[in-house]
Amino acid sequence: MVLTFKFSSFVDVVVSVSVSNLEKVFPPNVYALRDVSVEIRDGEFLVVLGPSGSGKTTFIRCVAGLEAPTRGRILFGDRPVVDVERGVNVPPAKRNVGMVFQNWALYPHMKVFDNIAFPLKIRKLPRHEIEKRVKEVAEALEIGHLLDRYPRQLSGGQQQRVAIARALVKAPQVLLMDEPFSNLDARLRVSAREFVKSLQRRLGITTILVTHDQHDAYALADRIMIINNGAVQQIGATDEILNNPANVFVAQFFGDPPINLVDGVGRRDHVDLGDVKLPVPAPEGKLQVGVRPTDIYIADAPLSQGDIELPRGRIKLVEYLGFTPVAVVAWEQTELRALMYSKLKEGDLARVFLRREGVKLFRDGVRVG
Ligand SMILES: Nc1ncnc2c1ncn2[C@@H]1O[C@H](COP(=O)(O)OP(=O)(O)O)[C@@H](O)[C@H]1O
Numbered sequence: 398m399v400l401t402f403k404f405s406s407f408v409d410v411v412v413s414v415s416v417s418n419l420e421k422v423f424p425p426n427v428y429a430l431r432d433v434s435v436e437i438r439d440g441e442f443l444v445v446l447g448p449s450g451s452g453k454t455t456f457i458r459c460v461a462g463l464e465a466p467t468r469g470r471i472l473f474g475d476r477p478v479v480d481v482e483r484g485v486n487v488p489p490a491k492r493n494v495g496m497v498f499q500n501w502a503l504y505p506h507m508k509v510f511d512n513i514a515f516p517l518k519i520r521k522l523p524r525h526e527i528e529k530r531v532k533e534v535a536e537a538l539e540i541g542h543l544l545d546r547y548p549r550q551l552s553g554g555q556q557q558r559v560a561i562a563r564a565l566v567k568a569p570q571v572l573l574m575d576e577p578f579s580n581l582d583a584r585l586r587v588s589a590r591e592f593v594k595s596l597q598r599r600l601g602i603t604t605i606l607v608t609h610d611q612h613d614a615y616a617l618a619d620r621i622m623i624i625n626n627g628a629v630q631q632i633g634a635t636d637e638i639l640n641n642p643a644n645v646f647v648a649q650f651f652g653d654p655p656i657n658l659v660d661g662v663g664r665r666d667h668v669d670l671g672d673v674k675l676p677v678p679a680p681e682g683k684l685q686v687g688v689r690p691t692d693i694y695i696a697d698a699p700l701s702q703g704d705i706e707l708p709r710g711r712i713k714l715v716e717y718l719g720f721t722p723v724a725v726v727a728w729e730q731t732e733l734r735a736l737m738y739s740k741l742k743e744g745d746l747a748r749v750f751l752r753r754e755g756v757k758l759f760r761d762g763v764r765v766g
């Protein structure tokens with residue numbers, strides 16, 4: 398039986414996605430995924446963030462059924478779509494996922510209508526049903542007036558909407574997107590993110606988007622999974638990961654402006670950076686010390702009680718990050734980036750304050766304080 402397609406009724410079909418101990422080894426021994434586990438809730442927007450080659454595409458292809466993992470399980474709701482031990486690997490067409498590929502993969506010789514209709518034609522739906530669904534999804538994505546064009550006659554943003562429409566037209570339970578914004582210029586990317594976010598909210602569809610760009614994660618994610626070298630580094634909401642990075646990799650990879658990271662020595666009641674001492678409790682011995690530029694600032698007086706004053710430092714240069722001025726403040730050896738809440742200029746000596754909870758301590762790359 399063919400269910401009547403109603404764009405507004407997606408909410409009824411959302412499912413959770415549960416991934417356990419997923420491993421993918423490409424022969425002879427490329428570990429693209431190592432023991433990846435993550436639970437994606439009904440209607441949640443998960444962004445998988447990692448550098449190039451970290452396993453993002455492999456991960457999303459395993460969820461789609463385009464790649465067979467070498468170990469692990471994936472459930473949609475309580476339905477196993479992958480269970481390597483039991484020999485379960487449901488083919489992509491039976492998983493009911495919509496996939497937006499990195500290069501969008503539109504068929505250049507087909508008009509927009511036929512591009513969007515393609516997944517329905519494969520399913521051999523009746524012509525009038527196909528027309529109804531394509532029109533409905535195209536209207537919802539505001540490309541209803543473009544159905545007669547070829548992809549080359551569209552802007553990048555419009556092409557992307559066609560790719561999303563094609564992914565959504567069969568009312569999938571799960572929407573998967575692989576770097577969907579990487580072909581768009583910076584300005585279009587902002588509006589495309591807003592569009593994807595509001596669409597996902599409207600449909601309530603469980604969504605996994607993979608990207609190397611942390612700004613995609615800030616804009617879109619309910620939660621973020623950071624991976625490196627095929628292994629999960631941390632899963633959490635944006636502010637959890639910013640405030641509590643699990644390790645040095647996460648601290649450095651996630652956060653804009655990037656975290657200050659310097660070597661220091663723990664002395665129980667302070668961390669010794671050589672010329673500067675940070676009065677925070679610390680385990681003894683060599684440490685890596687991380688302080689986000691948003692946790693250290695130059696001002697004429699402390700902004701909150703309890704902030705720690707450091708020795709005066711010299712403003713080496715001031716740069717703008719968006720509208721926010723950030724100074725490089727220098728002592729004898731140490732240099733740190735700090736927010737500027739003062740009218741001082743380059744070359745001036747400045748009062749520098751530190752938020753107590755802003756100091757993150759690492760040893761051998763792992764968080765210790
Ligand atoms: N078909 C393949 N055969 C062999 N190695 C592959 C294949 N696909 C991906 N890899 C390797 O797996 C790792 C992860 O790749 P990929 O998932 O594409 O990373 P990302 O999408 O994060 O850039 C890389 O080292 C890549 O070279």
Ligand SMILES: [Mg+2]
Nearest residue numbers: 453454455575
């Ligand atoms: Mg990729």
